[in-house]
Structures are given as C-alpha cells and as structure tokens.
Amino acid sequence: MPSEIDRSKGSKTESEKGKIFQRLCSAIGSENVSIQEVDKVAYSRDYWPITFRWLLEGKIFTLPDFVCWPTSTKEVSDIVKIACEEKIPITPFGEGSGVLGGAIPIDGGIIVDLKRMNKISEINDQNLTVTAQAGINLTNLETELNRKQYTMGHFPQSFHCSSLGGNLSTRAAGEFSTKYGKIDDMVISLEAVLPQGEIIKSKNTPKSSTGPAVERLLLGGEGTLGIITEATLKIWPRPEKTVLKSYSFENVQDGLDVIRNILRKGLFPAVIRLYDALETERQFSQFSQARNKCMLILLMQGSEELVELEQKVTENLCKEHAIDCGEEPAHHWLEIRFNVKEAADFAPKDVIFDTIEVSVTWDKSMNLYNSMISAMKKINGVFYASAHASHFYPQGVCFYFTFAGVPIKTKPEDFYRKVWDVAMKATLDAGGSISHHHGIGIMRASWLSAELGQSMEALKKIKHALDPENIMNPGKMGL
Amino acid sequence: MEKIRKNTWLVKLIAKANLSTKNQLVKSFLSSEKKYLPKNKLEANAKNVLKCALCPNMCRFDCPVLKAEKSEALSPSGKTRVAHLLEIDKLDYSRDTVNVFYDDVDCDACKQWCPFGFSVGELSVGVKRDIANKGLAPKALLAVKEKILEQHTVYPERITSLNINQKKKKSDLLYFAGCTTLNKRKEIAAATTKIFETAGVDFTVLQEEWCCGYPLHVLGFQKEFQTFADHNLKSIKEIGCKTIVCSCPSCAYMLKKIYPKGKYEVKHTSQFFWELIKNNKLSLKEVDGEFVFHDPCALSRKLEVYEEPRQILRSIPKITIKEAYSNKKNTQCCGRGGGLGIANPRLSLQLAKNRVSQLKEISNSVVTACPSCELALKEADETIEMLDLSEIILAALNNEGQRAR
Numbered sequence: 015m016p017s018e019i020d021r022s023k024g025s026k027t028e029s030e031k032g033k034i035f036q037r038l039c040s041a042i043g044s045e046n047v048s049i050q051e052v053d054k055v056a057y058s059r060d061y062w063p064i065t066f067r068w069l070l071e072g073k074i075f076t077l078p079d080f081v082c083w084p085t086s087t088k089e090v091s092d093i094v095k096i097a098c099e100e101k102i103p104i105t106p107f108g109e110g111s112g113v114l115g116g117a118i119p120i121d122g123g124i125i126v127d128l129k130r131m132n133k134i135s136e137i138n139d140q141n142l143t144v145t146a147q148a149g150i151n152l153t154n155l156e157t158e159l160n161r162k163q164y165t166m167g168h169f170p171q172s173f174h175c176s177s178l179g180g181n182l183s184t185r186a187a188g189e190f191s192t193k194y195g196k197i198d199d200m201v202i203s204l205e206a207v208l209p210q211g212e213i214i215k216s217k218n219t220p221k222s223s224t225g226p227a228v229e230r231l232l233l234g235g236e237g238t239l240g241i242i243t244e245a246t247l248k249i250w251p252r253p254e255k256t257v258l259k260s261y262s263f264e265n266v267q268d269g270l271d272v273i274r275n276i277l278r279k280g281l282f283p284a285v286i287r288l289y290d291a292l293e294t295e296r297q298f299s300q301f302s303q304a305r306n307k308c309m310l311i312l313l314m315q316g317s318e319e320l321v322e323l324e325q326k327v328t329e330n331l332c333k334e335h336a337i338d339c340g341e342e343p344a345h346h347w348l349e350i351r352f353n354v355k356e357a358a359d360f361a362p363k364d365v366i367f368d369t370i371e372v373s374v375t376w377d378k379s380m381n382l383y384n385s386m387i388s389a390m391k392k393i394n395g396v397f398y399a400s401a402h403a404s405h406f407y408p409q410g411v412c413f414y415f416t417f418a419g420v421p422i423k424t425k426p427e428d429f430y431r432k433v434w435d436v437a438m439k440a441t442l443d444a445g446g447s448i449s450h451h452h453g454i455g456i457m458r459a460s461w462l463s464a465e466l467g468q469s470m471e472a473l474k475k476i477k478h479a480l481d482p483e484n485i486m487n488p489g490k491m492g493l
Numbered sequence: 494m495e496k497i498r499k500n501t502w503l504v505k506l507i508a509k510a511n512l513s514t515k516n517q518l519v520k521s522f523l524s525s526e527k528k529y530l531p532k533n534k535l536e537a538n539a540k541n542v543l544k545c546a547l548c549p550n551m552c553r554f555d556c557p558v559l560k561a562e563k564s565e566a567l568s569p570s571g572k573t574r575v576a577h578l579l580e581i582d583k584l585d586y587s588r589d590t591v592n593v594f595y596d597d598v599d600c601d602a603c604k605q606w607c608p609f610g611f612s613v614g615e616l617s618v619g620v621k622r623d624i625a626n627k628g629l630a631p632k633a634l635l636a637v638k639e640k641i642l643e644q645h646t647v648y649p650e651r652i653t654s655l656n657i658n659q660k661k662k663k664s665d666l667l668y669f670a671g672c673t674t675l676n677k678r679k680e681i682a683a684a685t686t687k688i689f690e691t692a693g694v695d696f697t698v699l700q701e702e703w704c705c706g707y708p709l710h711v712l713g714f715q716k717e718f719q720t721f722a723d724h725n726l727k728s729i730k731e732i733g734c735k736t737i738v739c740s741c742p743s744c745a746y747m748l749k750k751i752y753p754k755g756k757y758e759v760k761h762t763s764q765f766f767w768e769l770i771k772n773n774k775l776s777l778k779e780v781d782g783e784f785v786f787h788d789p790c791a792l793s794r795k796l797e798v799y800e801e802p803r804q805i806l807r808s809i810p811k812i813t814i815k816e817a818y819s820n821k822k823n824t825q826c827c828g829r830g831g832g833l834g835i836a837n838p839r840l841s842l843q844l845a846k847n848r849v850s851q852l853k854e855i856s857n858s859v860v861t862a863c864p865s866c867e868l869a870l871k872e873a874d875e876t877i878e879m880l881d882l883s884e885i886i887l888a889a890l891n892n893e894g895q896r897a898r
Contacts (some may be wrong), residue, residue: 052566052575052590052592056565056566056574061549069546072577072584115699129563130563153554174551174553174554174606175551352606354551355607355609358544362525362547394513394514397507397510397518400508421517476841
C-alpha cells in the first residue's frame with residue numbers, strides 16, 4: 015500500500031454501520047444506497063495511475079462502507095448531516111476520471127455519487143447560461159446544448175468520462191480553453207452543500223461587488239469544503255465557422271514567441287497546441303513537413319468575420335517563422351484527441367507513465383520547460399520525457415508534460431513518486447504553479463504547502479471552520 | 494508498415510536509453526503482462542478485458558445501461574474491472590459480482606468510441622461463459638435456458654415454423670423469420686411473404702426453425718447455443734439456399750457473424766427489400782403519414798445497415814420520415830438486447846422508456862426493422878404506433894393510403 019493512503023480506517027463497529035445504513039436508507043430511499051461488495055469495489059479507486067497497479071495486482075485497498083446516489087440537493091444535505099452526526103467520512107464522486115486520487119475513499123465511509131443528479135433545469139437564451147446539476151456527464155450536457163444550437167466550449171480529454179461537478183471541483187480546463195476559458199471562468203453561480211449540511215446558493219448575476227465570493231471556495235476544493243450540487247455556466251451560440259490550421263517550427267521557443275504575439279493582438283483562437291519535437295514525432299510522424307520540428311495546431315471558431323480575421327493575423331505571424339502544414343494535422347488531432355490508450359498499452363508491461371500539467375508566465379516559460387524535461391530524464395529508468403503547451407493566456411502558458419519509464423531496482427510506486435517529486439521541485443524552482451487543471455488530490459498533496467505558502471495555513475483554518483469534524487474528503491490536498 | 498512508422502519514436506528512444514533501462518524494458522515487454530493475466534485458460538479474452546479495465550471509461554456517456562442506473566459497477570470499464578478481479582481470483586464470484594455482466598444489452602454503443610474497437614457486450618459473453626462453466630449462472634437464467642431447450646424458442650407459444658411452402662424442400666432463398674416474429678409479430682412474416690410474392694421471389698422456410706440461439710449465446714450458455722446452431726445449420730444445408738433473409742437483425746447477426754460461415758449470404762429484410770425496390774420489382778404507391786425511424790442496434794451497429802431502411806422509406810411517395818437525434822450508428826438501444834429483457838426486465842423496461850421518450854420528441858409513429866425493438870418500445874409506451882418496414886412497404890404496395898394496420 016502506498017504511504018499516502020496508509021491511514022487507519024474509521025473504526026465503526028458492524029452494529030454502528032448497520033445503524034448508519036438504516037439512517038441513510040430512510041433519508042434517501044434504500045434504492046439509492048448500497049452496501050454490496052461489487053459497488054464498494056467499483057468505488058474504491060479513480061483514475062490515478064497508482065490505481066492501475068492496484069488493478070493489475072488485484073489489490074483492493076480503499077473500500078467505502080456505503081455508496082449513496084442522492085437525487086436532490088436536499089438529499090445530499092441529509093447525507094452530510096448524518097455523516098456529521100455519525101462522524102463518518104464522505105467522498106464525493108462524479109465519474110472517477112481524476113488522475114490524482116481525489117475521489118478515492120481512503121478512510122472508507124460514504125461515497126456520495128452525484129450521477130443521479132443530472133438534470134438540466136434551464137438553458138437561458140437571452141442570458142446565454144445553462145443551469146445543470148453537478149452529476150451530469152460533460153458530453154451529455156454539451157449534446158443537449160448543441161441540439162439547441164449552443165456550446166459550452168469545454169472539452170477536456172475526459173469530455174466523455176467526467177462529470178460537471180468533478181470538473182468544477184478541480185477547476186478543470188478544456189482543449190478549447192484559450193477562447194472559452196477554464197471551467198472556473200465559465201461559472202456564473204453555484205449551489206453547494208457545506209460540510210455540516212448547510213445549502214448555499216449564489217446569485218445569477220454576471221459580476222458583483224458583494225464581498226468575497228464564498229461559493230468560489232468550492233471551485234478547486236475537490237470536495238474537501240463541501241459538495242457542489244448545481245451550477246449556472248456561460249454558454250455561447252454554436253460557432254458559425256471553424257477553421258483548422260497547422261504550422262511547424264524549428265523549436266519550442268520560436269513557437270511560443272509567435273503564440274505570445276497572437277495573444278498580444280487580442281486574438282484568442284479556441285485551440286492552440288504547440289508540441290515539442292519528441293511529441294511531434296510521436297503524434298504527427300506521418301506529416302513530413304513536421305519532421306524534427308515542433309507542430310503547432312490552431313483551431314479558430316466563432317462568428318465568421320472574427321474567424322477570418324484570426325486566420326489572417328495568425329497566418330501573417332506564423333509564416334515568417336514556420337512551415338505551413340495545412341489543415342490535415344489539425345484534423346488528425348481532432349480525430350485522435352479522445353483516444354486514451356497509454357494505460358492499456360503500457361501499464362501491463364510495467365512501464366510507468368503519467369502526465370503533469372503546470373503553468374508559468376511567459377518570461378519563465380522556456381526555463382521551466384527545459385528544467386522539467388532534464389529533471390525527469392535524470393531519474394534512472396526514465397526513457398521518455400516530452401511536453402506540449404496547450405492552454406494560453408496573454409500572460410503565460412500551461413505545459414503538459416508526459417513521462418514514461420521503467421523502475422530499475424525499485425518498486426513501481428517509489429519510481430513513480432521519485433519522478434513526480436523532481437518534477438514538482440523543478441516547477442516550483444522555475445516559478446511555475448504545480449497544477450494548471452488536474453488538481454491536487456493525493457498525489458500533489460505534499461506539495462501544496464510549498465505552492466501556497468502562508469495561504470495554506472489560511473486554507474486549513476477555513477477548512478477547520480467549515481468542517482470541524484474533518485469528514486469531507488479527508489486526506490486530500492493536505493487537509 | 495503503419496504500425497512500424499507509428500512506433501519509430503519509441504524504438505529510437507529505447508535505442509538511446511542507457512543499458513540498465515534497456516535491459517529492464519526488454520524484460521518488461523517480454524514478461525510483465527503474463528504476471529497480471531489469469532493462470533487458467535478461460536473463455537473470456539483476459540487480455541482485452543484488462544485493456545478495457547485500464548481505460549478511463551471513455552465510452553461511458555453513451556452506455557444506455559449506465560444512463561439508466563448511474564452506478565459505477567455497471568459502467569463499461571467498471572464491468573471489466575470486476576471481470577479482471579474475478580478472473581485473477583482476487584474477488585469472489587458472488588450474486589452481486591456476477592450480476593453486473595447480465596445487466597447488459599450488447600448494443601455496441603461502446604465499440605464506436607473505443608480506440609481498440611472493443612464491445613463490452615462481446616467481452617462480457619466470454620465472462621458469462623466462464624460463470625456458466627463454473628455453474629454460477631443466476632438461477633432464474635438457468636430456468637430460462639431450460640425453457641428454451643424444451644420449447645426451441647424463448648416464447649411459451651412454442652411456434653417454430655411459418656407453416657407455409659412446407660413441401661418445398663429446395664429454394665435459392667430461405668426466409669428465416671425468427672422466433673420473435675413467429676411468436677409475437679406474425680404480421681411481419683405475413684407482410685414479408687406477401688412482398689416476396691408480389692416481387693415474384695421464390696422462397697421457402699424451415700420446417701422446424703429453432704431460435705437462432707442469440708439469448709443462449711449472449712447469456713454464456715455456449716454448449717446449448719451450439720445445439721441450436723447445429724440444428725438450424727443442418728436444416729439450412731438441406732434447403733441448399735444461396736441467400737437467407739431474416740426479419741430480425743439479431744438472427745441475421747448470429748447467422749452471419751457467429752455461426753460458422755456457410756455457402757450462402759445472410760441479409761436482413763431491409764437489405765433485401767431495398768434490392769427489390771432498386772430493381773423495380775415493387776411498385777410503391779403513396780403512403781400519407783409522418784414517421785420516425787428507430788435504428789435497431791444489432792442492425793445499425795453490428796451489421797452496419799442503416800442506409801437501406803432510409804432508402805426504402807424515401808422511395809415511398811408522399812411519406813414524411815424524420816430522424817431521431819440519436820440515429821444510425823448513434824442509435825440508442827431499446828433495452829431488449831443482450832438478453833436483458835430476460836435477465837432484468839425492470840432495467841430493460843427503463844431503457845425502453847428512455848428510448849421511447851427520445852423517439853416521441855420527433856413523432857408518435859415509429860417505423861423500425863426489428864420485432865424485439867418493437868415489443869420493447871410498445872411495452873414502454875402503449876400510445877406509440879409501431880410498424881415494421883415490411884408493413885410500410887405492404888401499405889405502399891396496397892396503396893392503403895394512411896396506415897398499414
């Protein structure tokens with residue numbers, strides 16, 4: 015068992031568990047509570063790569079005691095109140111695609127699966143907003159919006175397999191974020207259940223000046239400060255036009271410079287992705303103009319005039335420094351962007367791999383890129399370390415690193431931890447932020463203090479004030 | 494070649510790695526996987542089950558069972574994770590661990606989104622065979638199996654022949670109506686044979702047409718399925734036909750893809766009817782009405798037939814055909830696939846209700862091309878009007894104007 019989850023389980027006796035089960039059943043109906051073994055096993059993990067090892071070896075560590083599927087915010091509140099009184103932990107669960115262990119019930123207790131709360135209550139054309147419950151799947155939400163000629167513009171790689179609530183709780187980002195923003199940029203208002211069962215709901219207004227936005231504590235809270243149950247989010251009319259382009263650059267620096275200048279012009283192509291030479295070879299080997307170069311993928315969408323302008327300006331800026339590779343590589347990217355095969359292909363072969371996304375301002379960007387790659391490569395056994403930059407701002411960039419390696423004379427878990435440790439240290443040394451959009455969970459928990467400094471102490475005080483019994487997703491984010 | 498090109502980067506990297514990394518990599522690639530796979534020989538494809546189990550569940554949004562139940566254990570990768578743990582003896586075969594594999598519609602929605610092209614329904618068939626071989630299949634299903642063995646169909650009406658053309662032993666074309674049509678929707682067989690006659694098609698039927706074996710196959714009763722396949726294959730051989738036409742897409746799927754390959758073509762009625770229309774063998778007159786077409790998943794996904802039904806409908810003058818949002822290969826299951834109607838009628842009905850509500854958004858009159866889909870959707874909502882393609886064609890032949898029945 016990895017050290018991070020080596021914790022003493024909640025010490026409830028069988029008769030106490032029996033009582034809690036009865037209470038949960040009468041609160042939300044017995045059809046919405048399970049103590050079946052198969053359900054406990056199904057909710058014992060998320061998509062943290064350490065759990066691939068568990069699955070391969072058939073180890074089942076972190077069984078919850080109860081799985082609950084509330085159907086309303088009131089029912090979520092009722093469960094939280096029971097948990098509070100019984101002093102039993104709660105782990106909120108969306109669709110379990112998180113890659114840092116945030117949804118693993120490490121102390122057992124109650125899993126609160128939000129999936130039966132998946133209604134869209136309003137699509138407001140005049141305000142351009144959608145209001146939906148947190149358990150809705152992102153693809154199913156976007157499909158309903160598309161049917162009515164809107165888009166949310168939020169397409170993370172987990173688009174098919176993650177819930178709205180999970181995305182909000184980790185402050186996720188989609189591939190089209192350069193235009194549409196991260197999900198926290200899309201939030202207009204939230205409804206949530208706090209750790210003692212209180213229900214809060216913020217107002218649907220575009221902006222306000224009414225003190226700190228309390229509900230926004232829940233964004234990125236990963237369920238440690240409460241459970242988001244509903245959100246109102248910005249939507250857009252479905253784009254009139256979409257244009258795809260690609261260019262290849264000599265090196266990462268040249269590509270970044272051009273992208274920075276595109277953003278300085280006040281243009282925000284929906285998708286900007288710049289791959290280093292190694293990733294270009296891995297993803298775009300069939301395109302000869304990109305051989306030994308760095309591929310840039312652009313996708314511009316919106317109203318026709320705007321897209322034409324974006325196309326013209328980006329073309330002018332790119333052509334001096336890059337080879338025009340046409341539309342094909344961008345189509346290729348669109349086609350394969352949801353193919354997640356690495357775990358299935360490599361994990362059974364004992365190859366350890368993961369991705370690490372960090373953000374940094376422009377002035378420190380090349381330094382961070384270089385120092386991360388070289389830090390990861392220094393670990394004995396790492397044979398692959400690469401990156402692409404995929405979310406851009408006028409002020410900086412998110413790098414998405416991938417590493418792969420084989421543990422040599424060390425346990426897979428220790429090897430994995432070692433690569434992460436050097437990567438986190440390199441990020442902090444270079445002045446970057448340790449996560450751009452995956453969140454903290456278990457894996458990054460020990461690094462959050464170094465990231466936040468004194469703010470971590472403030473966060474702990476807030477946590478204690480809201481959740482004095484520490485029942486909400488304990489053991490995550492260092493809280 | 495394509496595979497080599499795609500992996501050049503990996504070969505180059507490995508070449509550049511230091512000696513200890515290289516050695517470890519070679520060792521890992523050669524020997525690791527075996528460690529994690531079951532030691533005993535199983536019916537389940539353990540390697541593919543594990544691959545599916547290691548996916549973040551990328552197809553989950555489109556799984557009709559998960560949409561209805563919202564439970565991780567019933568999600569596509571949730572099932573294969575349980576399967577892997579069962580196979581490597583880390584989880585006990587108990588009522589609840591076994592049951593997840595029977596809450597399945599084998600609709601292949603997942604297959605469309607899988608980079609490996611896996612169908613969790615198909616992967617589960619192997620798992621269910623292992624469960625059955627261990628004698629652990631749910632008791633209720635064992636009882637159903639016995640009934641099928643006794644009746645030669647799942648239906649208590651026990652009808653196993655159309656009782657027409659009985660004396661005709663040889664024909665180029667065999668009409669395999671299927672036991673749902675024979676027992677529950679004779680009108681489809683009547684319309685189909687009438688269309689054959691109108692077009693001057695010579696055909697015959699089996700004297701003893703047993704169930705194609707789909708329920709036995711999909712529920713993991715392999716040995717019993719084989720008995721049914723053998724019976725039907727022997728009778729088919731005696732007919733010596735060049736083409737078999739099926740009213741039920743599941744029968745067509747079984748005869749075409751699961752039975753051993755024969756010296757004949759297998760077609761669904763929609764394919765055969767379209768050929769007749771294309772070759773001017775049927776003269777279709779006006780049908781006045783507005784319909785939505787429901788794509789049966791065995792037809793649109795397993796057999797990849799979704800244009801022919803539309804071409805047929807478009808060739809009928811005056812008719813209005815509307816599309817459901819989830820259509821063609823993106824259709825949504827009626828709830829009766831995978832033997833779910835037998836294994837879990839409550840869940841099956843819920844799936845049917847979900848599909849009916851999608852169809853009713855478009856039209857209250859539904860045309861489809863599968864008798865099982867029809868029964869499922871009609872059970873979910875008695876107020877919808879359901880017609881088989883054959884009945885619409887018959888109405889167009891007779892120029893009944895409004896409706897076929």
